[in-house]
Amino acid sequence: MSSWLLSIVGIVFLSVLIDLIYPNGKTNSFCKTIFGIFAVIVMISPILKFDFNAIRNSNEIIDAELTNNIMNAKNEYYKLKIEDILKSNNIEGVSVEIESNLEDNVFEIENIYVDTTNIVLTNDLTHTNKYEVILQKIINAINIDSERIIIYG
Numbered sequence: 001m002s003s004w005l006l007s008i009v010g011i012v013f014l015s016v017l018i019d020l021i022y023p024n025g026k027t028n029s030f031c032k033t034i035f036g037i038f039a040v041i042v043m044i045s046p047i048l049k050f051d052f053n054a055i056r057n058s059n060e061i062i063d064a065e066l067t068n069n070i071m072n073a074k075n076e077y078y079k080l081k082i083e084d085i086l087k088s089n090n091i092e093g094v095s096v097e098i099e100s101n102l103e104d105n106v107f108e109i110e111n112i113y114v115d116t117t118n119i120v121l122t123n124d125l126t127h128t129n130k131y132e133v134i135l136q137k138i139i140n141a142i143n144i145d146s147e148r149i150i151i152y153g
Helices: 001-021 026-049 054-087 130-142
Strands: 095-103 106-115 147-152
Touching: 054 095, 054 130, 054 147, 095 147, 106 130, 130 147
Parallel strands: 106 147
Antiparallel strands: 095 106
């Protein structure tokens, strides 16, 4: 940065010196034009040396972080939605994990893992197939194939 500034000061100093030495006329205006062009080249030289690939790479990193944040937010939304629906149907203590991907701005749930290790059934659900009830509630809630729902515990 300091060498660039020093170059600009040097060009201005030389142009003033040449202006004082040469008499008025075509030679003086020609020299002013040459030094003006040279000064412009020196002024824009940092722009020519700028690394535009660094900006492109930083944009790719920001895009990847944004995509990851969107995917995590959608996973959390669906996780909470499933847990709330199960709680509202008297199924508590269920842990839900969602595996998904986000490609070309299309969010797709790959698998839903439901851990029933700490399940608590209340009211009239004690004598029913808890796995079938959980499976149907999740399918109805988010419209996903039953093969993608893995219940364990």
